Amino acid sequence: MPESSAAPNGILLVDKPGGVTSHDVVARARRALNTRKIGHAGTLDPMATGLLILGVGPATRLLTFIVGLDKTYEATIRLGVSTDSDDADGDVTGRADAAALAAVTDARIADGVAALTGEIEQIPSTVSAIKVDGRRAYDLARAGEEVRLKARAVTVSRFDIVARRPAPGETAPDGAIDLDVVVDCSSGTYIRALARDLGAALGVGGHLTALRRTRIGPFEVADAVTEITPDAPLARPAEVAAAVLGAFSVTADEARDLRHGKRLAGAAARLATPTAAAIDPDGALVGIVERRGDDVKSAMNMSEGAS
Incomplete structure (x- = not known):
């Protein structure tokens, strides 16, 4: 093209x-x-x-x-049904009986959510893109091979229950529960795994029936387009880099030096963070810079005219 x-x-x-x-x-x-x-x-x-x-x-x-x-998600967790993918796209692997579901009180749900909040060790869903010996876990699972993924440290800073209601539909067992939740979490957190683990802790199984990502760092879905057109609005690299990393203002001479691979001697005191977006007097992104001792050096340069 x-x-x-x-x-x-x-x-x-x-x-x-x-x-x-x-x-x-x-x-x-x-x-x-x-x-x-x-x-x-x-x-x-x-x-x-x-x-x-x-x-x-x-x-x-x-x-x-x-x-x-970090990211924010809105999701619906169905308690009472387990699937092999931990979401609604998978095959059902278990259904809880009415007695077990009747024992799932709000207090027990709150305890289960609390145990999955903060810094936790999470085993990712088997049907995931994580590589095992060079192959995607979902490819191994679909091929019928056993998949064992290692637990990884993630942070769930918010896990709020927004609503609880009876799960609709003929596929849900009597007493199945749908929970609408909002989750703030670190990158690499699987919301499907939170649904699975909450259901397991309550003894009834669980999976995800809906998932919507509403935020990534400073970026909100409210500012996103629903259709991609030739005149789709593109945020300038300088604005994006400054929003993510913070801005580091440089003079025209400093911008030239950074682009030529030179360090800015003694400039580290001006850096508020270890890594920042170097912005020139015209508002263009020179590149991403980092602290090296008392100096500032470029970690990634943007070509002139493309920033």
């Missing part, structure tokens, strides 16, 4: 619909924006909706600083 000299460059916030993959969204963006150079900062499962951040053109280099940001 040919690209013009004025190829698009920036960050695009997309509100992903359900039923499509993150790769599908990238493919749509490539067609609409007429460029191959597009990536994303963290996938969403096909059933999930919400915020997907795309990097377009040179701004794809900023995705590495976005992917690890």
Whole structure:
């Protein structure tokens, strides 16, 4: 696909619909924006909706600083039914009986949620993109191979129950419970695994029936587009980098030195954080800089005219 000299460059916030993959969204963006150079900062499962951040053109280099940001999700957890994928796309592996579900009080749910809040060790869902000996866990699971994933440390800073209601539908056993929840968490946290583990702790099983990502770091789904068009609004790299890392203002001479690989001697005292976005007097992103002793050096430069 040919690209013009004025190829698009920036960050695009997309509100992903359900039923499509993150790769599908990238493919749509490539067609609409007429460029191959597009990536994303963290996938969403096909059933999930919400915020997907795309990097377009040179701004794809900023995705590495976005992917690890904390996130907010709105989700629905169904207690009383387990699936092999820990979400509604999987096959049912267990159903609780009415007596077990009747014993699930609000107090027990609150205790289970409290145990899954804070810094926890979480075993990711078997059907996940984590690699095991070079192969994706979901590929191994679908091939019928045993998958054993290691627990990893994650932080769940908020796990709020917004509503509790009877689970609808003929597939839900008598007494099955739907919980609407809001979760703030560190990157790498699986909301499906929270549903699974809450259900297990209550002795009735659980899985996710709905998931929506509403925030990644400072970026909100309310600011995202629902359709990707050729004139889709791209956030400038300088604005995005400053929002994520904080701004480090440099003079025109300092900008030139950084672009040429030179250190800014004695400038570390001006850095509020170990890593920051260097912004020149014209408001352009010079690159990402970091502290090295008393000096500041460039960790990643943006080419002039692409920032």
